[in-house]
Amino acid sequence: MTPLLSAHGITVRYGSLAALDGVDLRIEPGQRHALIGPNGAGKTTLLDVLAGSTRAGDGRVLLAGRDVTRLGPAARSRRGIGRIHQRPAVWSTLTVRENVLVAALPRAVRPGRWHPSARRRAAERTADALLARVGLEEIAALPAGQLAHGQRRQVEIAVGLAGRPRLLLLDEPAAGLSAVEVAWLGEFLRTLPRAVGVLLVEHRLDLVYALCDTVTVLRDGRTLATGSPAHIRASGPVREAYAEGVA
Ligand SMILES: Nc1ncnc2c1ncn2[C@@H]1O[C@H](COP(=O)(O)OP(=O)(O)O)[C@@H](O)[C@H]1O
Ligand SMILES: [Mg+2]
The missing domain is CATH 3.40.50.300 (P-loop containing nucleotide triphosphate hydrolases)
Structure with missing residues (x-):
């Protein structure tokens, strides 16, 4: 089976330090x-x-068999490829829902659904479903900057999943x-x-x-x-x- 992801010989150097030295995954x-x-x-x-x-200074990354090294x-x-950071990265002045919506918009385009309002509605449905799944519905209208660390983590997970x-x-x-x-x-x-x-x-x-x-x-x-x-x-x-x- 083609792996979902494969990395070959990944090497990253910072000066004389090899942060990664020929890693395969x-x-x-x-x-x-x-x-x-x-x-x-x-x-x-x-x-x-x-x-x-x-x-990387050296090595290749393949996603489902396609070389994405240069992307x-x-x-x-x-x-x-979705990413949840070590420190929750949320837009603190946007509401919880807006954070998820911004992430859902680029993936809300489907053939025949190009119209901006249809796209927005599709993104809103995705965002609301995700907020329900991570249990943030009740605080969806709060600015993300007001949340405690654990709740920010939940927002970032919803944001990460919004990109499908x-x-x-x-x-x-x-x-x-x-x-x-x-x-x-x-x-x-x-x-x-x-x-x-x-x-x-x-x-x-x-x-x-x-x-x-x-x-x-x-x-x-x-x-x-x-x-x-x-x-x-x-x-x-x-x-x-x-x-x-x-x-
Ligand atoms: N931007 C950078 N500049 C210089 N050194 C770095 C940089 N990023 C990471 N490193 C170094 O690379 C090594 C690996 O770091 P990192 O990937 O953050 O480790 P981990 O996440 O396993 O704790 C460490 O020695 C770190 O100090
Ligand atoms: Mg780390």
């Missing part, structure tokens, strides 16, 4: 894939390279969330349709093991291991890398 359609590793391992850099916001973030987003991604990249979505919010997040990600592949960077290993079928461990810009959660748990080098410092 393969995500199958519908896969829940976790990316773990100590701070500074290169996890965020890899997500940046996959999303197109950082250009920027907007073009990759149109082709189905085939692959959702999440960078430490549980960071800063309360126990109740982490439980919500885990359940939400678990019940995402399988049509959406997931690449989850997360320090909370309970969440990783509960959600993901495949785990890749990065350390010092290199892949240390890839396998099932059971395989990764049993792997000596992985335990060592973790003992050296996971947050």
